[in-house]
Amino acid sequence: MDRDQARKIYAEIKMLYPQFNRDNDKEEAKLWLDRLEYGNFEKSKKKLFDYSMESPFPPTLADVLVKEYKPVNTQDIELEEMLEAVRREREDPEMNARRQALFEKHRQELGMISGETKGSEDD
Numbered sequence: 001m002d003r004d005q006a007r008k009i010y011a012e013i014k015m016l017y018p019q020f021n022r023d024n025d026k027e028e029a030k031l032w033l034d035r036l037e038y039g040n041f042e043k044s045k046k047k048l049f050d051y052s053m054e055s056p057f058p059p060t061l062a063d064v065l066v067k068e069y070k071p072v073n074t075q076d077i078e079l080e081e082m083l084e085a086v087r088r089e090r091e092d093p094e095m096n097a098r099r100q101a102l103f104e105k106h107r108q109e110l111g112m113i114s115g116e117t118k119g120s121e122d123d
Helices: 003-016 026-036 041-054 074-091 093-122
Strands: none
Touching: 003 026, 003 041, 074 093
C-alpha cells in the first residue's frame, strides 16, 4: 500500500482506539506507517475491521497487517549457494591446483582404462 493508504488505516486505528498512541509519539506513528506500507491495503483494512469487532484492546501490527504471500523457491536459493561455493573455490589458487592435479590423475587413469579396453577388443 502507499503512504496515504497507510495513514488511513493508522487514522482508523486512532479513531477506534483512543488509547492507541495516546501520547502522539511521532516516531511510533512513523514506524507504524513504514510497516503498514508493506501490506495490502484492502486486506489490512478488512483485518482491522474484523479485529475491531472482536477486541476492545488496541491492535498490534500483526493484528492488522496483511502482507502478500510471496512463495520462496528454495531451489533457487540452493542453486545460488552452490554457485557461490564454486565461485569461492575458483578464486582459491590452492584449490585450483588440487582440482587440476585430480583432473590430470583421473585423465591418466581413464587413458589407461581405455587403452586396456581397446587392447582387449583387438584380441
